[in-house]
Amino acid sequence: MEDASSARGKTDKKVVSSSKPQSKTTDSGVKVVHQHVVEFVCDSGEGAQTAGQMFGSMSARAGNGVWTVEIIPAEIEPPHRSKAGASGNRIRVGTKEITNAGDEADIVIAFNEQVLYSRIDVGALRKGTIIFLESKWRDDPLETVRAEYLEAFEDFQKRGYDVRETPMEVECLRYIADPRRGKNMWALGMLCAIYCMGLEKAEMEITKKFKRKGQKVIDSNMKLIEAGYAWATKNVPDRFEIPVRPNPQQMVVMNGNTAVALGCMAAGMELCSMYPITPATSASHYLSGAFYRVGGFVHQAEDEIASIGFALGASFAGKTPVTITSGPGLSLMTEMLGLAVMTELPLVIVDVQRGGPSTGLPTKVEQGDLLAALYSAFGDAPKIVMAPATIEECLHFMVTARKLAETFRGPVMVLTDANLATGQTPFPRPVPTEEWLSPPLDQSPWPEGKPSYDWDHETGLSQRPIPGQRGGNYVLTGLAHDNNSKVAYESNTNLYAMRARSRKLHTLRKTLKPPKVYGADTGDLLIVGWGSTKGAIEEAVDRVRADGGKVSSTILRFLSPLEPGLGEIFAKFKKVMTIEINYSDDVDDKGIDAGGRRYAQLAMVLRAATLVDVDCWSDVPGSPLPPKTIENVIRRQLKM
Amino acid sequence: MEDASSARGKTDKKVVSSSKPQSKTTDSGVKVVHQHVVEFVCDSGEGAQTAGQMFGSMSARAGNGVWTVEIIPAEIEPPHRSKAGASGNRIRVGTKEITNAGDEADIVIAFNEQVLYSRIDVGALRKGTIIFLESKWRDDPLETVRAEYLEAFEDFQKRGYDVRETPMEVECLRYIADPRRGKNMWALGMLCAIYCMGLEKAEMEITKKFKRKGQKVIDSNMKLIEAGYAWATKNVPDRFEIPVRPNPQQMVVMNGNTAVALGCMAAGMELCSMYPITPATSASHYLSGAFYRVGGFVHQAEDEIASIGFALGASFAGKTPVTITSGPGLSLMTEMLGLAVMTELPLVIVDVQRGGPSTGLPTKVEQGDLLAALYSAFGDAPKIVMAPATIEECLHFMVTARKLAETFRGPVMVLTDANLATGQTPFPRPVPTEEWLSPPLDQSPWPEGKPSYDWDHETGLSQRPIPGQRGGNYVLTGLAHDNNSKVAYESNTNLYAMRARSRKLHTLRKTLKPPKVYGADTGDLLIVGWGSTKGAIEEAVDRVRADGGKVSSTILRFLSPLEPGLGEIFAKFKKVMTIEINYSDDVDDKGIDAGGRRYAQLAMVLRAATLVDVDCWSDVPGSPLPPKTIENVIRRQLKM
């Protein structure tokens, strides 16, 4: 595999650091920064996730922008002290809204040196990253462990990290018997000191978190936090402050899957019919419990075909359902998806994209399902495809999706991805209203003589009869049918029905606005993106623009129909290119003749739709694209 | 549904008849024609299919070009004397090779007037078509039948058909007791007279056909043929001759599904793993029997997922299999198809396209599965997609497909359609050689240290270990894997493997030649097609060129990778457009804004690949496009 790294010029060896100084130091020796990335890593079970989330939560409550993302091992119980076992949290905190997980970490707290290697492998560290490294391994009873530790320690120094050996367990042992169940709190305390956070914030957080477990638990945790705080006050010279911006809005914080689940309920959907699959399932997990309270039911079917079949049964019966899946599940739903289009059954399908093809990288992010979403069902199967670009949109788009599914009488696909699904960030608390909910079941008599597909010639729209509506009786069929849903093989009928279904997309398109351009309306380069890359793209655009680069970006929310006006927008830039997390042939690859290049998925769609020579840069690293990677792509394009 | 016919300007009201006179009359009153279309229609069970096929077969043996296609009712036992019940055959005979079913019929033999209406509905008749209409209904004991007959008879005359009432049963009753089991032969005799065919030809055909049933059956059938011949000699004034061109080649005649089946065997494939589906199943029917003789096995699985799963198991074990299906089955195979790409398992998938979306028009033709074939599997799933354009190619492409599947280590999709599947035409008898067959199972030891995916950096190709090969042991997995097939989540490994799989398409592309242009290399209009429309497109191009129109055509056989040189070819024409049997928004439709038009499937692929403004004309009539329809499209484009 020596060739792998040179497979194409995408490895970011010549990383150009962002030009503007990002910090200044106050008189009191506190460095004021606008954003920082902190990582907690440990063996699974050591509580770094809890501590990390609490740190994120405290920062959010203080008024900072925050993005947290879990670091999850691929195995369920990986061996201790192993790369494979790295578990933890990345927390990015900033003054402004934080929209992505950022570049390399500024500070890492690591409970052993081996797990750190997994972070180094994915490029999460840079020269100068401060590492607080549990030092107890130096004195481990096992010779091999001591040797590993020493070797790694030297290696880290050679790599230019700022390693601070920290006696976490030793310190904790003063307060508790089993430091593996507590040093996360001690480390959190340390962070409080370093980031100039008062201990009251930690106490509030602890109280909230452990309320149910009783005061004793709260107290013992606080003791550890205080100890960590005290230790850092004495032993750690660095102090950072990330100024907050007052935000009067009430905020909620959650990941994209939870947002999807809440969105389902806020949309008034009462049935989620699903089959477990990573990384989609956690949305259904939350729904499974929440529906007991909000009214609804999660049907865990025997497989994905049954799950969408069950959903379409409920839809036929008048209740618009949701199904939440990922690539492999989507594949299995293909035939039913075609049926939903053909019979015009409202349905919301959420596809939380993961790495493909096939089983691929099941826990990792990719934006590889766009073409499948658009074209998997054979024949002409026009459907609405949307992609929320933020966690907040994950919630709100569900409300829109249910409404569109019913208005446009058909399936609506919502593409999210593992990045949105697992990232957590605060956003303004939504205010659900009755209008968001699905209307009550219409059981009034069906107008006499009105066909069951009373397609409006202009819009393709029609109202559907629901079982229970007297006089509305019809037999839904996936066979070609006329407007009374009668099987019809005549060529004109077939064409007419096809046209009506296609026309619905045009009708929706007419109601859409052109996407907004981020940055100037004209320039040298327009980056087009979709979905979860929005935050990183815009951050990269900001950085390059700050240096005078004439780059702008635009994020598409509708992939089918496409938002209008793209041609006009594109025309104002010298070059247009998409940035996507999926595969494309490298444009510089000598082995590929020009006309044969295989483009990234959105690029291919845009080329066909606009005939603009839309270029693309895409990669499949199995992780979100950091802003710096995108920044470098842009700089290369602009020859900066 | 009054709106249906005006849905778009595709109905061919202003049909321009082909300009060149197609016939001349000899001194003996025999009209010499270059091609003629004959239809036989009756209730099912009345033997029109047999008679029609015999007529086609006799013509083929004589050296004529022939295309026959069955007329099949949608129901299994439709009522007699009903539109729905029309059963029979269309036979197009010509001097040159005949590549499609042609335009309206010249002569129709109808055993009752009702079945004729179903042909009228699909536009199979024109003013002047000679109809030999069974006249016995005029004297039917049932009043209603007599009335129906009379009404239809008058209607036919009003419509301008040349109706000849023919006492078929009355005549037959002189020879046999049950004329429903014989009048097909009588009618065949009549055709022999009309088309100046000697009775010896009929005798040969009869002998061949009924050899097994014994001389008595042969004799009684001959008697009826002779009677029909004699009657026509006396009562029918028209005589046509379709000159033959001597053809020294030995020909075979079959439909596309049989050709696919024979191709499977000629390719040395020994396993067809399938699940029944119209219109694909007849290929497996033939294989089910033939494999007993040629060595192989048809596995009828419990469903399509199992059928492709079983196939992939056999492929893993070293035996490249085939699966033959149609749209809905293809949908179910989506996930496994992705697995085959990811794990590089050779497999041939034949998709006999039918009308979609969903159950659609299950017995009718469409070219609606192209995008699904290309993009249904999520993630990047590069695969080879081919489309034979003739029945002969249906056979030969299977041999190529098996070879490509093994060389390029992955699935190869072969798209045919209901038109190819059910059309019958003669073509040169193939001469299978040992090279066509799959090589014997390699069970030699695997080279030591050689990875199981030893991807060549340039070509992406690699040799695969087959169970039984000592030292080749590996675990095939759909997870991201390195070149030793070990699960690997590293970003470089993922990219490298993706690149290798993509690279294979480029490697194949380099071996392909640009498609041939039919007609001149430059001109006003280039028609691009794929699959079964080739014959009709080229016939239409011929007709327009004969009138001076500057139109050419080209037919793509490879849809993935695309054949090279398309940009260069397109550049030499003022306009490029595809003609396809699938849905596209009408270009003239006012309700559609320019950038939003939904294009026909190949057009969309070509637009993205070439950025040429490829237009399209497509329709979904549920039947092959007649040359005249295409001719009119071309003429409209050229303003002729």
Added chain:
Amino acid sequence: MYGLKQDWALAPKKRHFVLEDYEGAVPRWCPGCGDLAVLTAVQRLARDEQLIPEKTAVISGIGCSSRFPHYMKTYGFHGLHGRCLPVACGVRSRRPDLHVFAITGDGDCTAIGAGHWIHAIRYNMKMTVLLFDNNIYGLTKMQTSPTTPKDHFSNTHPRGALLSPLRPLGVTVGITNASFVAQTIDWNPAHVYATIKRAFHHEGLSFVRILQRCPHYMSTNWDPLQQNPERLSLLKHPKGIVIDEPVARVFKNHVDHDPTDLGAAHYMADTLDTVPIGLLYLNENAERYDLNAAAGLGMSAEDKLEALNRELDRFET
């Protein structure tokens, strides 16, 4: 009154339905096809039970038999091959007020639909499932089905089917939580009617296998049973399918069989050397998934919004 539904009680019964109220398109099965007899029975049942047409949903897959919904004048769902049962379960899940009939063929149910078959039986949601078993793929023109007799020729097995037929009743009885498994013959309309009626009133999923004639592709298939009624055994029990004496007399063998006896049901399904007709298995205590699946129905918008806001509270920063 027996058969009186709650919604009738609420809206005083004003409408009276006759057979035509349940007759949809003209059936287009082959002459003599057994499907027709069953259609008639279902229409009669609907009339006799005065089912409200718009409150009745007939769900099917794909196959000759699956055209059934088109011939009813109720709501219908003619879906995808093999997927009849998940769709029917979905309809039932959030609409306990509807009468659900599920129509499936031997290929539809026991081949491509086999996984759903197991699970639908296990879910035991109230609905009437009719398996039209003609031992062949009819619609696609004579391919072997799992229930095709061994050695019988078909288009996919021109030298005869390779395996002995799958016994759908045996499999069904073996599925945990099965609650009602019966068998009838299309050529005895009275028995068909009695069986479907009993099935309709079962509180759970009733599974009825109908031995169905396909004169077109399996013309002599059931001849042995039709010509030798002694090859059939009529299962008799007060909890079983109760039929009139004249109807019962047609059957030569009468077997007392307690349908609540699982072991005996297995014996009837798999071992008995005659073909059992009647109710093989009954478990009135089987769990009902539909009672769970209807959770939260009818919650008011206000309550929903309140609950939603409580959910949002959990995520406040």
Added chain:
Amino acid sequence: MYGLKQDWALAPKKRHFVLEDYEGAVPRWCPGCGDLAVLTAVQRLARDEQLIPEKTAVISGIGCSSRFPHYMKTYGFHGLHGRCLPVACGVRSRRPDLHVFAITGDGDCTAIGAGHWIHAIRYNMKMTVLLFDNNIYGLTKMQTSPTTPKDHFSNTHPRGALLSPLRPLGVTVGITNASFVAQTIDWNPAHVYATIKRAFHHEGLSFVRILQRCPHYMSTNWDPLQQNPERLSLLKHPKGIVIDEPVARVFKNHVDHDPTDLGAAHYMADTLDTVPIGLLYLNENAERYDLNAAAGLGMSAEDKLEALNRELDRFET
């Protein structure tokens, strides 16, 4: 000699295999996971039977248990969720010379793979099928599986599973043409070994359900059985799984059970109030589809070409 394969006879046995010859990647299951015990048993079996590694194919679906092939040093196929059995059948179909093991989980086999399960049992192609039943979805982190105990909490049923668990043995025994159905417990390595060995030598499809511990997500699931061995019943019969006396003594209840008695097998699977361990059902006369599926293997190229030309003759004009 018993266990001697034809291909060994042809190539005189020169190689001798030790355990390491069957050990692939280091297993990455959780500590204490029952999968490990089974892996060891299979590796021991392979060694004891001297299976040629390259002639052995281990096929699986997706799940914790389905990682099994990676840990063997044979050919392996780690395919798609639910599709273990069709793939294994396909491997077997044209390669009767290979030893085929199929590894599947309770979700893989009885949920998404349920249709294939029915049909693979019916096809009865020679292979050893091991169902790892931990009563949960492990890999996807604790969702209800069809075999999850009723009321047990999971991530998809936070208030407890809604239905009583599906009984895989009962369903399997009910499938027409089933030929070998056994049950064992991962915490008794000797019994696991004896069962898999017996299964391996069965001439047909052997289906072994393994009660498998998942300490991570179902930590106390099998405790009742482990702590109260009287809740198990060891099935004893000369045709059954024969184990040494010391191993047998661990079991408190011994039940004489003739596995060829279908009715008794049903009783054991569904009605017995203890958990049966051993061979529940055996039918050595069941039809074998693999004997058909290998049709035409080994035909020479010349014969093929000749036959092909005869086919083409049929289509001459």
